[in-house]
Amino acid sequence: xxxxxxxxxxxxxxxxxxxxxxxxxxxxxxxxxxxxxxxxxxxxxxxxxxxxxxxxxxxxxxxxxxxxxxxxxxxxxxxxxxxxxxxxxxxxxxxxxxxxxxxxxxxxxxxxxxxxxxxxxxxxxxxxxxxxxxxxxxxxxxxxxxxxxxxxxxxxxxxxxxxxxxxxxxxxxxxxxxxxxxxxxxxxxxxxxxxxxxxxxxxxxxxxxxxxxxxxxxxxxxxxxxxxxxxxxxxxxxxxxxxxxxxxxxxxxxxxxxxxxxxxxxxxxxxxxxxxxxxxxxxxxxxxxxxxxxxxxxxxxxxxxxxxxxxxxxxxxxxxxxxxxxxxxxxxxxxxxxxxxxxxxxxxxxxxxxxxxxxxxxxxxxxxxxxxxxxxxxxxxxxxxxxxxxxxxxxxxxxxxxxxxxxxxxxxxxxxxxxxxxxxxxxxxxx
Numbered sequence: 526x527x528x529x530x531x532x533x534x535x536x537x538x539x540x541x542x543x544x545x546x547x548x549x550x551x552x553x554x555x556x557x558x559x560x561x562x563x564x565x566x567x568x569x570x571x572x573x574x575x576x577x578x579x580x581x582x583x584x585x586x587x588x589x590x591x592x593x594x595x596x597x598x599x600x601x602x603x604x605x606x607x608x609x610x611x612x613x614x615x616x617x618x619x620x621x622x623x624x625x626x627x628x629x630x631x632x633x634x635x636x637x638x639x640x641x642x643x644x645x646x647x648x649x650x651x652x653x654x655x656x657x658x659x660x661x662x663x664x665x666x667x668x669x670x671x672x673x674x675x676x677x678x679x680x681x682x683x684x685x686x687x688x689x690x691x692x693x694x695x696x697x698x699x700x701x702x703x704x705x706x707x708x709x710x711x712x713x714x715x716x717x718x719x720x721x722x723x724x725x726x727x728x729x730x731x732x733x734x735x736x737x738x739x740x741x742x743x744x745x746x747x748x749x750x751x752x753x754x755x756x757x758x759x760x761x762x763x764x765x766x767x768x769x770x771x772x773x774x775x776x777x778x779x780x781x782x783x784x785x786x787x788x789x790x791x792x793x794x795x796x797x798x799x800x801x802x803x804x805x806x807x808x809x810x811x812x813x814x815x816x817x818x819x820x821x822x823x824x825x826x827x828x829x830x831x832x833x834x835x836x837x838x839x840x841x842x843x844x845x846x847x848x849x850x851x852x853x854x855x856x857x858x859x860x861x862x863x864x865x866x867x868x869x870x871x872x873x874x875x876x877x878x879x880x881x882x883x884x885x886x887x888x889x890x891x892x893x894x895x896x897x898x899x900x901x902x903x904x905x906x907x908x909x910x911x912x913x914x915x916x917x918x919x920x921x922x923x924x925x926x927x928x929x930x931x932x933x934x935x936x937x938x939x940x941x942x943x944x945x946x947x948x949x950x951x952x953x954x955x956x
Contacts, residue, residue, distance in 0.1 A: 756919025
């Protein structure tokens, strides 16, 4: 919020401006530059927006130096240990933890919206049989506005609410069907007697000839993956959703834009890259070779799944994910999976190596989530769709917050123009 006692002075040329400052609940103070162009006829230059607060938000807070991630003030490790995904969804959407009655009502509403419009089956069949699941999800979510006309009016609070519930409820079905289509198996419909994570696992691994009994350890691990990926402040895909939303686009189009952004390997593909690295290493006896390469500044190889761009200390999500990884590997075993054998040995080798400890390159959430998903039987092509499924509630929460903000305006970043100055057109015969 604005702090009347704090200002920042900016001097350039013969101008001196006094800019207001804002103090957040947590985190560094912010210099308010909204009137910088009007008063000083200058812009700021910040590629990647790494030093720019493009919005104010009360949903998620990250302190990368301390290794903190808070949802509405609650530490992520407490939520992952004591709560479950749909309760975290409620918290992100509405700002407070629900009462028992509120949670039961919310879970019921989500459960009753898990089925897709039956005509969407034909939409899936329009894709090539080898289409990537993320391509399918981007298309299907974008197409929801063609099937659910009664929840596209962003100016109607009730329609915004219905769209929010529909997206959270239907995303597991959309992702599971994208997987089933990619492997040529029949679609499995959701069941109302299963919890959110168990329903997703069943829709992915059951077949009509033989049902799939969901193991509670795997269901709990999947629920934690969803919880730990639910929101992560103003990252690239969330910022994409917000920018698309600022134009007044319908919610399904905005979430499809977020999925498309998440597909980028620099954003949502980290756990897939980690698994591919483990497979490149191949066997535990080659780990010293790759650790030596990671330490060599002249070698482009780097260990994927260690360290984090935001967290300069440790990834607070990783501790809980490691516990789930250990539980899943104890259940499923690693003896016949060389990739998982490499992962277990590499994890300990990196933790014990002073080089990585000094640089705080600890295993992150992508390292452990990739191990879990691989052990469950998911191909790497499904890792990012599962990330998108989990992040949907974060996108929706950010979208709702933005739409309900009376100060909202369409996003319009400025630029530092480096092209040719004004020049006159030359007729083609004179060029």
